[in-house]
Amino acid sequence: MRKKRKYKKNYQPDVQYQNIAVSRFINYLMERGKKSVAERLFYKAFDNIQKEIQQEPLTVFEKAIENASPLLEVVSKRVGGANYQVPREVRPERRFFLACHWIIDAARTRKGKPIAQKLAEEIIAASKNEGVAIKKKQNIHRMAEANRAFAHFAR
Numbered sequence: 001m002r003k004k005r006k007y008k009k010n011y012q013p014d015v016q017y018q019n020i021a022v023s024r025f026i027n028y029l030m031e032r033g034k035k036s037v038a039e040r041l042f043y044k045a046f047d048n049i050q051k052e053i054q055q056e057p058l059t060v061f062e063k064a065i066e067n068a069s070p071l072l073e074v075v076s077k078r079v080g081g082a083n084y085q086v087p088r089e090v091r092p093e094r095r096f097f098l099a100c101h102w103i104i105d106a107a108r109t110r111k112g113k114p115i116a117q118k119l120a121e122e123i124i125a126a127s128k129n130e131g132v133a134i135k136k137k138q139n140i141h142r143m144a145e146a147n148r149a150f151a152h153f154a155r
Helices: 020-029 037-051 057-068 090-110 117-128 133-148 148-153
Strands: 072-079 082-089
Touching: 020 057, 020 090, 020 148, 037 057, 037 117, 057 090, 057 117, 057 133, 072 117, 072 148, 082 133, 082 148, 090 117, 090 133, 117 133, 133 148
Parallel strands: none
Antiparallel strands: 072 082
């Protein structure tokens, strides 16, 4: 039996920057279908980035996504009654997805400030190779490196 065909999604660019990555990030940020709220928060975070470091927020955002994107991850594989953590390369779409989610989760776990400000701080930290999202990426890479012996189990 054949595998199901995976269809590529066509994403619409966002209104302000005409950028597909920004539009996807806004969709990941959105909760309970409230896209206008997510857009407002994201653009407010971009204004905060502009005020804090006086750089183009879109370049800072792209650098943050690039820095937070993992190259390797571990996948659990069952071989002969034992589960092995098998390292494998991450596809580009998943790489972007993971980076966005780690940045958003890191911003949400921070306390005591409005979400737009927390998101701005996390994006700035990720662009400087710092912060919780980068720590998460490094932990994933460390696990993949530790389980390199099981790489031959990968398909």
